[in-house]
Amino acid sequence: MAVYTDVTDEALFAFLSAYDLGAVLSFKGIAEGVENSNFLLHCEAGRFILTLYEKRVRPNDLPFFIGLMEHLAAKKLSCPLPVKRRDGEALGTLAGRPAAIVTFLDGVSVRKPEARQCAETGRALAQLHLAGGDFGLFRRNALSVAHWPELFAASRARADEVSPxxxxxxxxxxxxxERLWPCDLPQGVIHADLFPDNVFFIGPKLSGLIDFYFACNDALAYDLAICLNAWCFEPDGSFNATKGRALLQGYQSLRPLEDVERGALPVLARGAAMRFLLTRLYDWLNVPPGALVKPKNPLEYLSKLRFHQTIDNAGEYGLIE
Ligand SMILES: Nc1ncnc2c1ncn2[C@@H]1O[C@H](COP(=O)(O)OP(=O)(O)OP(=O)(O)O)[C@@H](O)[C@H]1O
Ligand SMILES: N[C@@H](CCO)C(=O)O
Structure with missing residues (x-):
């Protein structure tokens, strides 16, 4: 369970006194996620998610995340909507952490995605990229190629404990x-963490996207590479080209890739694997004492990285010219 910070009833009631949500009917920690502390908050006004932002979220970036959810929701993309306090603010402080309340999104995430869910996700990712095109705020990617050496330095001395x-x-x-990374790709607002646990379905239909707390400006195709890693591998570590094709076709039905993006996909997928290998490695070696969290396996991403190192062209991911 990702709850790093405890919230007392007293602190909760003081925090909620700035909102118009009525009496609290129930309040409990959520048993998923690894980044922030999340709580399900049921009030007379309905169900909400209360998030306390933890280590990887910088308070200065919160207006970007909150503004982006508002922007995307206004463009009819289904995502949580920040709930405003009576003074018009969406951000406050609770238990010493920046905190916000967002609307609860119906739907369930899939543990074992099927090809048709990969296709729906590809379409939703393209929708997000198109809808983000006129978002007015900018946030550079704090977890991109230039930052990986620094991230690695924090785990390097103990990395061989995880695997020789x-x-x-x-x-x-x-x-x-560093040598191969492309810098001439179309840029825009990317989700940067669109894993299956952040995509909700109701029946066969995608019902919404959550967790915009890594969103930033970067290469659009890098976001697709993150999804290839997160959606198209089987539990035994093999790549499923049927799912790859479905994801890529779903994406391209709304936003066809440029040649330069197709060519860059293998290296972007290597980079995307490296990014999650490094954050998982750090988290594996640094579980905060007392935190209720199950760190994710870094070696899953080492295996994905090794797979992408063998790929010469995006056709091997199922991309049809
Ligand atoms: N708006 C929402 N509506 C419904 N459920 C939500 C919402 N936001 C979060 N949740 C639930 O809380 C869980 C954790 O949320 P989230 O993925 O944002 O946490 P995180 O710690 O940032 O996780 P991650 O490891 O994916 O980065 C989700 O898997 C989902 O079950
Ligand atoms: N989605 C990430 C966790 C949040 O950064 C992972 O699976 O490693």
């Missing part, structure tokens, strides 16, 4: 990625 030879393998790959 890991430190050397990551160091060599970081050198390659």
């Amino acid at each position: 030879g890991l430190a050397q393998e990551i160091a060599a790959e970081l050198d390659s990625l």
